[in-house]
Amino acid sequence: MIRKPAVAGMFYPSDRETLEELVSSFICGSGRQADDLITGIVSPHAGYVYSGAVAGAAFASAPDDVGTVIIIAPTHRYPVMGASVYNGEGYETPLGIAPVQKEITSRLLEAGLGFQPEAHRGEHSAEVQIPFIQVRWPDSSIVVILQGSVSADYSRQLAEIISFAARGFDNTLIIASSDLSHFHSLDIAEKKDGKIIEAFVSGNPPNMEAALAQGGEACGRGPILTLMNYAAGSRFGEIMWETSARASGDSSSVVGYFAGYCGREVGK
Secondary structure, X not given: OEXXXXXXXXXXXXXXXXXXXXXXXXXXXXXXXXXXXXXXXXXXXXXXXXXXXXXXXXXXXXXXXXXXXXXXXXXXXXXOOOEEEOOOOEEEEOOEEEEEOHHHHHHHHHOOOEOOHHHHHOOHHHHOOHXXXXXXXXXXXXXXXXXXXXXXXHHHHHHHHHHHHOOOOXXXXXXXXXXXXXXXXXXXXXXXXXXXXXXXXXXXXXXXXXXXXXXXXXXXXXXXXXXXXXXXXXXXXEEEEEEOHHHHOOOOOEEEEEEEEEEOOOOO
């Protein structure tokens, strides 16, 4: 089973050459250097005209040598209890097929995660990450997890399951797919997103829970919490923040986009 692209031609170009050139320009044009100690990133999932530059900065900051990418993404169109891991052969984009890493996927299924094909069929939050993966690490394989349950307890549990499933697989990168605040003025978005970014950089999941309770917004709140629990004890940092106003010119109603990282401390 190959998952066909659902938002090619809408969120990103459907032409192979155009798509490859665009993604490459976002990565190379970011001015970011690869950090071999990074083990996870936060990357946005809007249309590339809005969030492509922020995603490009996130991917440019990740290590050059990545063999497996585990995407944890929220659900927008189909309800999922717990999480659904894609158990097909791969995700297709105009750049080709990104193959699924079957052993990690099998371990996740054995640990109790389900597979709901309908949830993956139209969901864009994981799909828009794939072309960046294909350009950045063309020989890598992927694991796609759609996280429907977003509680702190479930995010901790899912982080433990992922950590066990990925054991023995070196050069693995985790991506938490998320946009931040939606449809506020630029000033309000900056304040709301600042809460989320400050909490993420702290590396402390309870701080993120508090930021969300105090008005911070992230449609991928579950994936971000899962990443933070997975990388507990690591260093966390901000890569880039921007809003849709940069592309639209409209600062009265914006969406916030954030790139962040977590990784091993230098010398460890």
